[in-house]
Amino acid sequence: MKRVALVAAGMTRFGVRQATYRELIQEAGKACFDSNKNITPKDVDSFILSSVFPERSAFQSHVACLGAESLGIRPRKVFGRVENMCGSGIVGIRYAYTAILAGLTDMVMVVGAEKMTGPVPAESALNMMLGIDTAWEACYGMAAPPMFALTAQAHAMKYGTTEEQLSAVSVKNHNHSKNNPYARFQTGATLEQVMCSRVIAAPLRLFHCSSLSDGACAVILASEDRARELTDKPIYITGTAQSAYGYATANFYKDLSHWPALKEAAQNAYTMAGIGPDDVDFAEVHDCFAIAEIIAYEELGFCEKGEGGKFAEAGMSDYGGKVVVNPRGGLIGCGHPLGATGVAHAVEIFWQMRGEAGPRQVPKADIALSHVNSGPGEHHIVIYEKGF
Amino acid sequence: MKRVALVAAGMTRFGVRQATYRELIQEAGKACFDSNKNITPKDVDSFILSSVFPERSAFQSHVACLGAESLGIRPRKVFGRVENMCGSGIVGIRYAYTAILAGLTDMVMVVGAEKMTGPVPAESALNMMLGIDTAWEACYGMAAPPMFALTAQAHAMKYGTTEEQLSAVSVKNHNHSKNNPYARFQTGATLEQVMCSRVIAAPLRLFHCSSLSDGACAVILASEDRARELTDKPIYITGTAQSAYGYATANFYKDLSHWPALKEAAQNAYTMAGIGPDDVDFAEVHDCFAIAEIIAYEELGFCEKGEGGKFAEAGMSDYGGKVVVNPRGGLIGCGHPLGATGVAHAVEIFWQMRGEAGPRQVPKADIALSHVNSGPGEHHIVIYEKGF
Numbered sequence: 224m225k226r227v228a229l230v231a232a233g234m235t236r237f238g239v240r241q242a243t244y245r246e247l248i249q250e251a252g253k254a255c256f257d258s259n260k261n262i263t264p265k266d267v268d269s270f271i272l273s274s275v276f277p278e279r280s281a282f283q284s285h286v287a288c289l290g291a292e293s294l295g296i297r298p299r300k301v302f303g304r305v306e307n308m309c310g311s312g313i314v315g316i317r318y319a320y321t322a323i324l325a326g327l328t329d330m331v332m333v334v335g336a337e338k339m340t341g342p343v344p345a346e347s348a349l350n351m352m353l354g355i356d357t358a359w360e361a362c363y364g365m366a367a368p369p370m371f372a373l374t375a376q377a378h379a380m381k382y383g384t385t386e387e388q389l390s391a392v393s394v395k396n397h398n399h400s401k402n403n404p405y406a407r408f409q410t411g412a413t414l415e416q417v418m419c420s421r422v423i424a425a426p427l428r429l430f431h432c433s434s435l436s437d438g439a440c441a442v443i444l445a446s447e448d449r450a451r452e453l454t455d456k457p458i459y460i461t462g463t464a465q466s467a468y469g470y471a472t473a474n475f476y477k478d479l480s481h482w483p484a485l486k487e488a489a490q491n492a493y494t495m496a497g498i499g500p501d502d503v504d505f506a507e508v509h510d511c512f513a514i515a516e517i518i519a520y521e522e523l524g525f526c527e528k529g530e531g532g533k534f535a536e537a538g539m540s541d542y543g544g545k546v547v548v549n550p551r552g553g554l555i556g557c558g559h560p561l562g563a564t565g566v567a568h569a570v571e572i573f574w575q576m577r578g579e580a581g582p583r584q585v586p587k588a589d590i591a592l593s594h595v596n597s598g599p600g601e602h603h604i605v606i607y608e609k610g611f
Numbered sequence: 612m613k614r615v616a617l618v619a620a621g622m623t624r625f626g627v628r629q630a631t632y633r634e635l636i637q638e639a640g641k642a643c644f645d646s647n648k649n650i651t652p653k654d655v656d657s658f659i660l661s662s663v664f665p666e667r668s669a670f671q672s673h674v675a676c677l678g679a680e681s682l683g684i685r686p687r688k689v690f691g692r693v694e695n696m697c698g699s700g701i702v703g704i705r706y707a708y709t710a711i712l713a714g715l716t717d718m719v720m721v722v723g724a725e726k727m728t729g730p731v732p733a734e735s736a737l738n739m740m741l742g743i744d745t746a747w748e749a750c751y752g753m754a755a756p757p758m759f760a761l762t763a764q765a766h767a768m769k770y771g772t773t774e775e776q777l778s779a780v781s782v783k784n785h786n787h788s789k790n791n792p793y794a795r796f797q798t799g800a801t802l803e804q805v806m807c808s809r810v811i812a813a814p815l816r817l818f819h820c821s822s823l824s825d826g827a828c829a830v831i832l833a834s835e836d837r838a839r840e841l842t843d844k845p846i847y848i849t850g851t852a853q854s855a856y857g858y859a860t861a862n863f864y865k866d867l868s869h870w871p872a873l874k875e876a877a878q879n880a881y882t883m884a885g886i887g888p889d890d891v892d893f894a895e896v897h898d899c900f901a902i903a904e905i906i907a908y909e910e911l912g913f914c915e916k917g918e919g920g921k922f923a924e925a926g927m928s929d930y931g932g933k934v935v936v937n938p939r940g941g942l943i944g945c946g947h948p949l950g951a952t953g954v955a956h957a958v959e960i961f962w963q964m965r966g967e968a969g970p971r972q973v974p975k976a977d978i979a980l981s982h983v984n985s986g987p988g989e990h991h992i993v994i995y996e997k998g999f
Contacts, residue, residue: 243746276672278664285696285742288858288989299854299875301709303702306692308673314691318706321689325712354673358631466687470676487687601676 227323228450228457228610230330230443231259232573234566237438237558238407244281244338245293247439248272251334251563252294255441258573261453262330262443264295269328272304273315273335274562275354281338290334300328308354309511310597311335312440312565316605319444320460329446335566336439354598359471367598368432370472371512372424374599377479378514379426381529386426388532390417392513393430393555395541400552402583407436407558431513436558440566442573455611458576462496462606464488469600485522485594485602492604493524498590500524503606505547505575505585506592507568510554516540519594520548547585550575565603568593576609615711616838616845616998618718618831619647620961622954625826625946626795632669632726633681635827636660639722639951640682643829646961649841650718650831652683657716660692661703661723662950663742669726678722688716696742697899698985699723700828700953704993707832708848717834723954724827742986747859755899755986756820758860760812762987763902765867767814769917772905774814776920778805780901781818781943783929788940790971795824795946819901824946828954830961843999846964850884850994852876857988873910873982873990880992881912886978888912891994893935893963893973894980895956898942904928907982908936935973938963953991956981964997 233254235247242250256262272290277283287304291297301322307314312335319331355361355370378384397412412430420429450457466488472479493499500523508523510516517531525546526534534540540548551557551571554564574580575588589609596602621642623635630638644650660678665671675692679685689710695702700723707719743749743758766772785800800818808817838845854876860867881887888911896911898904905919913934914922922928928936939945939959942952962968963976977997984990 245746276666279666282745284664285744285858285985287695288855288985289744291855292858292862297856299872301705302695302853302855303706304694306694307675307690317689318691318709321706321709321713321715324714325709327709327712356673356677357670358633465690467676467679467690468685470673470680474680484687597673597676 225324226447226459227320227444228447228459229569229573229607230445230450230454230457231255231262232442232570233258234405234440234570235438236405237436237560239340240437242437244277244283244336245289247338247437248290248293248334248336251336251439251441255443259443259454267296267330267332267443268299269301269322269331270296270298271302271315271319271331271333273311273333273566274304274337275306275308275311277338280341296332301331308597309509309561310565310595310601310603311562313568313593313595313603313605316565316569317463317603320463323444323446329449330443332441332443333566334439334441335563337560337562338437339435339560340437356471365472367511368424368427370599371514372427374479375426375514378518381480382532384517384532386418388517388536389426389431389513390414391535392510392516393417395535396510396549396553396555399550399583400556402581403551403557406552406556407434408556427512433511433554433559436560438558438560438563440563440570442566442569456577457610458573459608459610460605461608462492463604464491464495465603467601479599480518482518482522482599484600485519485596488602488604489523492606496606498606502590503546503592504587504590505550506594507571508548508553509595510549511559513555515596516548516553523592523594550580550583550585565593565595572607613712614835615708615832615848616835617957617961617995618833618838618841618845619643619650620830620958621646622793622828622958623826624793625824625948627728628825630825632665632671632724633677635726635825636678636681636722636724639724639827639829643831647831647842655684655718655720655831656687657689657710657719658684658686659690659703659707659719659721661699661721661954662692663694663696663699663725665726668729684720689719696985697897697949698953698983698989698991699950701956701981701983701991701993704830704953704957705851705991708851711832711834717837718831720829720831721954722827722829723951725948725950726825727823727948728825744859753860756812756815758987759900759902760815762867763814766902766906769868770920772920774806776905776924777814777819777901778802779923780898780904781805783923784898784937784941784944787938787971788944790969791939791945794940794944795822796944815900821899821942821947824948826946826948826951828951828958830954830957844965845998846961847996847998848993849996850880851992852879852883853991855989867987868906870906870910870987872988873907873984876990876992877911880994884994886994890978891934891980892975892978893938894982895959896936896941897983898937899947901943903984904936904941911980911982938968938971938973953983960995
């Protein structure tokens with residue numbers, strides 16, 4: 224199978240940004256082009272924008288076209304905008320990968336962008352737009368925090384996962400993002416701070432939750448042949464998979480503490496890459512809520528089922544542990560501009576594999592896994608390997 | 612190059628529908644499965660939803676997941692939602708085609724859906740969501756009708772295109788949709804009716820415009836090998852291309868009467884399919900406004916540049932002419948539920964090539980072209996050939 228390489232990457236700082244949707248895209252795009260001086264906007268013939276609901280949160284539509292124009296790109300091979308809620312960014316990378324593999328283009332820019340702190344946060348809070356079925360579940364009060372709170376309760380009941388264990392994830396990720404100039408939160412956090420923060424949906428407290436943020440990220444993918452002309456430090460995508468078990472909370476599984484779709488996607492991606500979980504040096508994992516990272520450890524095979532809480536508490540997902548999870552600080556430390564998050568994973572992997580991650584550098588950074596979920600039922604994985 | 616086949620297709624009637632977004636998807640999905648009894652929802656491992664702004668117009672988000680679940684499909688290979696304004700449906704078909712070509716899956720369902728006649732038409736009318744840059748153009752009054760009115764004025768100035776010629780397109784398409792039980796408008800139209808309808812944006816009158824409508828369409832694409840197992844009447848995609856010259860009206864070209872992006876996309880698609888414009892038996896063309904169909908004749912090579920008005924008036928795009936354009940009635944006759952339109956093209960081509968189009972059957976229906984634009988600057992083409 225032909226290989227596809229990551230050849231350029233850049234991003235904005237995440238947070239409450241005094242910038243428009245367009246300006247976020249421009250800032251990330253410029254940073255991406257700055258990372259590889261062999262590529263100009265005129266070279267890019269294909270463009271994918273990942274974004275969840277700019278129509279509501281940024282009052283812009285037709286955003287693939289807006290994004291391309293804002294970056295001076297004239298798409299003439301493959302272009303479009305993709306959306307899969309929180310998974311939008313990684314699905315954009317998969318679309319670009321697919322188009323290169325199919326031979327329709329040999330270079331694609333993927334931008335993930337979201338402007339979330341505009342005039343509509345109250346509307347967001349009403350769940351009109353947060354990925355829950357408005358007719359069947361949101362209208363009865365379901366939203367992301369209670370959904371993941373129920374998940375945490377199920378995991379605690381079945382496996383004895385404690386609030387201290389949940390909090391260990393948040394402490395780790397906040398302490399990682401302290402070393403990341405692109406993160407929203409850069410002051411770190413203590414166990415006491417996390418455990419004394421206010422309850423959002425029991426047992427989840429404020430510091431167990433990621434924050435809706437503004438931000439954008441950009442990467443360029445190229446075919447292996449093209450990549451050789453553009454860089455001597457290619458990073459290859461060697462495996463990728465998706466799996467979804469449904470939408471409605473009630474439908475997709477009987478036991479919220481098990482995520483079979485993630486397990487299936489992980490197995491398929493590992494098989495495709497010819498590796499196993501023990502080969503992964505570091506992972507960008509979707510910690511939309513702390514419980515999600517704990518369950519991800521288990522379903523990704525980093526530890527046994529039910530042992531995720533202990534794994535976090537023992538520092539096994541931190542520097543010096545078994546696998547460094549979320550070295551950039553994850554969604555909890557960096558903020559979560561929905562469409563940008565999956566692309567942010569790729570940007571961090573780009574920096575880590577090139578040894579450009581500064582004080583948060585993972586010592587051995589040869590194989591990395593990016594996992595994003597869109598709710599507990601839908602999972603997306605891309606595996607990257609250093610090609611130099 | 613491997614081939615990809617259309618193996619199943621179905622749709623809802625377009626119009627003001629007393630049905631929710633979910634119900635429209637279910638109605639189209641059922642019709643699609645009914646069209647090929649060799650395929651059940653359990654066989655479908657990949658799912659693409661094309662939809663423009665359900666977040667605003669249908670108060671639903673995370674719609675790829677909603678759509679799959681509503682049809683009993685569990686995606687485990689490739690899935691996502693794509694959006695490219697009016698081009699969303701055809702871009703969804705391209706994504707499915709690309710994924711099959713890349714070998715990531717061998718069968719994909721593509722659903723295009725839009726619920727537009729809900730409680731927000733006033734908001735729509737304010738152009739907050741209609742594909743115009745809200746910061747740079749919509750805020751100064753630009754919207755789709757004036758944009759295409761300016762285009763019509765430019766074409767009239769340069770080539771002498773008349774209101775009668777614009778109206779000939781509308782009369783043809785309304786008379787075609789009279790024979791289409793899935794069309795919104797089924798009463799036909801006379802030249803007098805069209806030319807006496809009220810002015811929307813001069814010279815465009817009501818009957819020169821397509822109408823925002825509810826509707827959904829579904830098709831299933833499969834690899835050539837898989838298609839042979841599923842049907843003895845495969846229809847192959849033999850060419851496809853995209854091209855975009857920009858977003859802002861002011862940016863993408865100096866002369867609104869020329870659409871170089873469409874010309875480029877058409878040439879690339881013809882080259883890929885190994886055909887020329889004279890080989891096309893019938894075409895589904897994006898008549899969002901009558902002027903768009905006239906310019907499409909020219910850029911697609913059905914007539915010389917500037918001759919599009921005369922081509923329509925002489926009946927060259929009607930039954931018995933050079934190429935039957937919009938036998939189902941086009942967007943003007945059928946209505947335009949944005950994300951569904953590009954998929955509707957594929958459904959009509961499926962029926963026409965199988966000889967199932969009833970009173971609107973095109974006598975020779977071996978090669979068909981589907982063209983969708985997203986504004987005047989962005990164009991998408993898929994060419995289909997009968998494989999039996």
